[in-house]
Amino acid sequence: MRKEKELGIIEFPPEFLKETKEKTKNIPDLKKEIENSLSKNITDLLNLILAGTIAISGSDIHIEPQKDEARLRLRIDGMLQDVFTFETSLYESLIKRIKITSKVKLNITDKPQDGRFTIKNEEEPIEIRTSILPAEYGESVVMRILNPKSLISLEELGLREDLMETFKKEIKRKNGMIIVTGPTGSGKTTTLYAFLKYLSTPEIKIITIENPIEYHLKGVSQTQVDPGRGYTFADGLRSIVRQDPDVILVGEIRDLETAEIALQAALTGHLVLTTLHTNDAAGTIPRIIDLGANPSSIAPAINMAIAQRLLRKVCKECAIERKLKKEELEEIKSGLKNLSQNVKLPEINENTKIPQAKGCKDCNQTGYRGRTGAFESFMVNEEIEEIIHEKPTVSEMRKQSIAKGMITMYQSALIETLKGITTLEEVKRVMGK
Numbered sequence: 001m002r003k004e005k006e007l008g009i010i011e012f013p014p015e016f017l018k019e020t021k022e023k024t025k026n027i028p029d030l031k032k033e034i035e036n037s038l039s040k041n042i043t044d045l046l047n048l049i050l051a052g053t054i055a056i057s058g059s060d061i062h063i064e065p066q067k068d069e070a071r072l073r074l075r076i077d078g079m080l081q082d083v084f085t086f087e088t089s090l091y092e093s094l095i096k097r098i099k100i101t102s103k104v105k106l107n108i109t110d111k112p113q114d115g116r117f118t119i120k121n122e123e124e125p126i127e128i129r130t131s132i133l134p135a136e137y138g139e140s141v142v143m144r145i146l147n148p149k150s151l152i153s154l155e156e157l158g159l160r161e162d163l164m165e166t167f168k169k170e171i172k173r174k175n176g177m178i179i180v181t182g183p184t185g186s187g188k189t190t191t192l193y194a195f196l197k198y199l200s201t202p203e204i205k206i207i208t209i210e211n212p213i214e215y216h217l218k219g220v221s222q223t224q225v226d227p228g229r230g231y232t233f234a235d236g237l238r239s240i241v242r243q244d245p246d247v248i249l250v251g252e253i254r255d256l257e258t259a260e261i262a263l264q265a266a267l268t269g270h271l272v273l274t275t276l277h278t279n280d281a282a283g284t285i286p287r288i289i290d291l292g293a294n295p296s297s298i299a300p301a302i303n304m305a306i307a308q309r310l311l312r313k314v315c316k317e318c319a320i321e322r323k324l325k326k327e328e329l330e331e332i333k334s335g336l337k338n339l340s341q342n343v344k345l346p347e348i349n350e351n352t353k354i355p356q357a358k359g360c361k362d363c364n365q366t367g368y369r370g371r372t373g374a375f376e377s378f379m380v381n382e383e384i385e386e387i388i389h390e391k392p393t394v395s396e397m398r399k400q401s402i403a404k405g406m407i408t409m410y411q412s413a414l415i416e417t418l419k420g421i422t423t424l425e426e427v428k429r430v431m432g433k
Contacts, residue, residue: 008101008117012047017121020051027074027083027364030056034072034084042093046101050119050143054126056364059145063098065091065138077312077371078185081364095132095139102130110134116212124148129212146214150190154198157191158372160415162342162407166304166377171195171273174246176303177266179253181278187310187373188275189214192249195273196220199247207243209236210251225251233258241265250274256292263293266301280409281307281376282398289391299385306377309409309430311422312368318360319367321353321420328354328424335414340405346418355423372421374413374430378406 024030030052037048053061053074060075063086070091072084086094099106102115112133119126127146132139159167170178178195180188193215196206200219208217211225211233223240225231233250234257240248241261252275253259266272278287284305288298324332333348346352357367378384378401387400402408407415413427427433 008103008115010047010050010101010117010119012051012119012121014122016047017051017054017123020048021055024052024055026056026361027081028361031084038090042090042097045090046094046097050128050145054145054147057370059150061141061143061145063091063094063141065135065140067137070138076364077366077368078310079312079366081366091138095141098130098141098143099132102128102132104130104132109139127214148215151193151197151215151217152190154194157194158416158421159375160343160412162340163375163377166379167195168198170304170379171199171271173271173303175266175269175271177262177272177274177301178303179274179276179284179305181276181281181284181305181307182309183277183279185310186308187371188308191306191308191373192273192275193217196247196249204247205243205245206247206249207240207245208249208251209233209240210249221245234261237261237265241268241270245270247271247273252276253288253291259288259291259293260297263297263301266303267297278307280394280398281305281378281406282401283307283394285388285392285397286394295389295391299380299388302380304377304379306375307409308373308375309413310371311374311413311416311430312366312426313370313372313421314355314357314423314426315360315363315367315369317362317369318358319355320358322356324350324352324354326350332414332418332424336411339411340407342405343407343415345415348418352418354417355420357423357425367423368426372416374409374416374427376406376409376412378404 024033033048033052037045049061058074058076062073064071069088070086071082073080073082096106101117104113104115115130117128119128129144131142180191182188196217200206207221209223209225213222213224223236225233225236237250237258238261248265248270250262250272253262262272262274276284276287278284289295329350359365359367363369384400410431413431416422417424417427
């Protein structure tokens with residue numbers, strides 16, 4: 001168990017975060033504040049970078065050494081943006097301060113190091129995960145901000161009405177497994193935590209096993225794996241089952257042992273929520289079979305597989321509308337062909353208008369602000385169970401899922417465009433179309 005004294009701590013002065021938010025609305029504001037703070041001590045400069053990033057909803061801080069300088073970039077809504085360029089001497093002082101705060105070794109510069117620290121302020125504590133990597137001109141640093149305010153409710157996921165109904169029904173089941181898939185950064189953890197928040201009541205016992213614990217949830221027992229001490233996902237899962245939980249969250253299934261224990265838990269009266277690295281929902285079953293799991297255990301254990309991607313939402317302050325081009329109209333009509341009758345769509349014709357990103361100070365000139373999800377999911381029914389026993393390929397699973405009414409992520413993204421939430425350009429960027 002982590003002890004508070006083992007963690008680095010940054011204590012923001014009272015009102016500091018609030019005042020920074022008032023002064024820092026966008027990247028130019030943050031750049032100006034940094035310029036005005038260069039003469040201050042290095043601790044104050046680091047505090048400003050952290051507070052400013054939080055103020056403009058950045059998720060990651062990148063400090064990258066180059067030949068004669070170092071640059072500061074922030075990831076906002078999944079995209080990196082330049083903020084500032086430091087002199088080498090200031091960069092070196094900043095790296096030392098980050099290392100001390102993150103509780104990693106100052107004298108190691110030729111090996112990767114991982115650390116973390118906590119920001120304490122008048123609001124909720126914010127955890128920062130630090131990754132330090134040797135690079136050509138120094139050490140490259142990435143600080144990931146795990147802000148509890150990033151945790152959203154099920155209603156805030158941006159689900160279509162039909163998906164909301166399905167998800168609520170499935171996560172209330174007493175047993176079985178729900179798997180959320182997608183690449184790193186696709187919002188899997190956010191979705192799973194939204195499920196936990198929806199399920200969390202005094203009558204339900206929820207236990208998680210994660211690597212690492214990213215966010216702390218009230219009323220939920222959370223445990224963190226420690227492979228260095230022999231505490232793996234499989235070890236933790238065995239112990240968790242003996243704790244008599246109603247719901248178990250397994251951070252990720254990555255090996256056969258964890259898969260088998262999780263499947264068994266799902267078959268013996270527990271609802272198991274977990275993630276898997278596959279490109280789409282259809283890849284879930286073949287991936288678990290590839291790990292070595294027995295199809296006869298997979299078929300009755302899995303309730304639902306979900307895949308997702310994150311789309312940037314068009315900035316409401318500056319977005320404009322435009323009519324669809326002829327080829328875009330045909331593309332959307334073709335993409336939404338044979339769509340399930342449960343989905344309500346606006347009329348699509350030559351007069352249909354969709355958003356166009358423009359750019360303003362509120363969205364850092366990107367044209368986008370905030371993100372929403374594009375989802376696809378299928379339930380394991382009798383027909384899917386029969387296919388699982390035959391060890392299907394991804395294409396076979398996909399074909400069968402679509403035949404049973406699955407709306408694909410691409411279709412989901414097109415629907416978001418027609419609803420005025422995102423742009424066709426963003427859909428193509430994320431979906432690779």
